[in-house]
Amino acid sequence: AQSVSQHNHHVILSEAASLELGCNYSYGGTVNLFWYVQYPGQHLQLLLKYFSGDPLVKGIKGFEAEFIKSKFSFNLRKPSVQWSDTAEYFCAVILSNTGKLIFGQGTTLQVKP
């Protein structure tokens, strides 16, 4: 069955540390890829998306992600995190055959000031 896996469930970093959150999906066809963020008590917000072309995509708030097709991965990165980045992050995939949208289980990021 198609699925999305996020490797880290809970990440704790100090401010100014670099961030990389892993995301892998299991599906052989064309995908659209997304990272969402949910700040405490708030709704889901789209961080960035990949459809095609340059595999390195830039999103809001200094986040970027790299699509590596051979590894079925779409890892999220930020060079220097801030306390305000404390949130839950979700990787998601839309499948080409059905249009189904599948989420990973999420990664909780805690940034210590």
Add this chain to the structure above:
Amino acid sequence: DVKVTQSSRYLVKRTGEKVFLECVQDMDHENMFWYRQDPGLGLRLIYFSYDVKMKEKGDIPEGYSVSREKKERFSLILESASTNQTSMYLCASSTGTATMNTEAFFGQGTRLTVV
């Protein structure tokens, strides 16, 4: 702007009640989704509809059913609510498939408490 509207922000229902959660989108999207969100479990797909009267089970369909009689409306039904269905429920819609560079749009969520 795309608008996905869920009928209620908060609901409190009793065990055994039949519960209807309604979702309406205004962009003529083919696809609609129902998820539940629980701490530590992320967003789990309950049901997915890719056309009127067409549906597909997601990862956790047990205890739920859905109805899509019109393209703009997708209803989630809890036939007999139980306390383990207390959760945040999110509706989303999108157009087409990944070959069409599509993305999803979300409703504001319904927090359901079953007592």
